[in-house]
Amino acid sequence: MKFSIIVYAAPASSQAASTALQFVKTLLHEGHDIYRLFFFSDGVHNTNRLVVAPQDEMNLPQEWHRLINNYEIDSVACVSSAIKRGIINEQEAKRHELDSSTLLDSSEIAGLGQMVDAMINSDRVVHFG
Numbered sequence: 001m002k003f004s005i006i007v008y009a010a011p012a013s014s015q016a017a018s019t020a021l022q023f024v025k026t027l028l029h030e031g032h033d034i035y036r037l038f039f040f041s042d043g044v045h046n047t048n049r050l051v052v053a054p055q056d057e058m059n060l061p062q063e064w065h066r067l068i069n070n071y072e073i074d075s076v077a078c079v080s081s082a083i084k085r086g087i088i089n090e091q092e093a094k095r096h097e098l099d100s101s102t103l104l105d106s107s108e109i110a111g112l113g114q115m116v117d118a119m120i121n122s123d124r125v126v127h128f129g
Contacts, residue, residue: 004118008129011060020128
């Protein structure tokens, strides 16, 4: 079965983003496909490469990054959600005359059309947050 996952929660604000990560790992272990991860609203914080977690806590953005890269999952951060929260890629950094990007390279910034596409092309869409 083909799933898309939409994450609305920031890594440190609730258990939802961590639960989403575990759910995706379980789906992959069970042989399902992930069509797309879509990080929306505060969920875009899961794509921030500048997050530093205390030594005794999991760095959730890094865990997402590893999973996305290991399984070559399509991962999108909503452009309007990301920009207003300081999550930007190199193109947006240049456009806004900023000196660096904050987006993990395992994800891309795109619009809501990607979320609609995920809904159309997935057997199931599961929301977290």
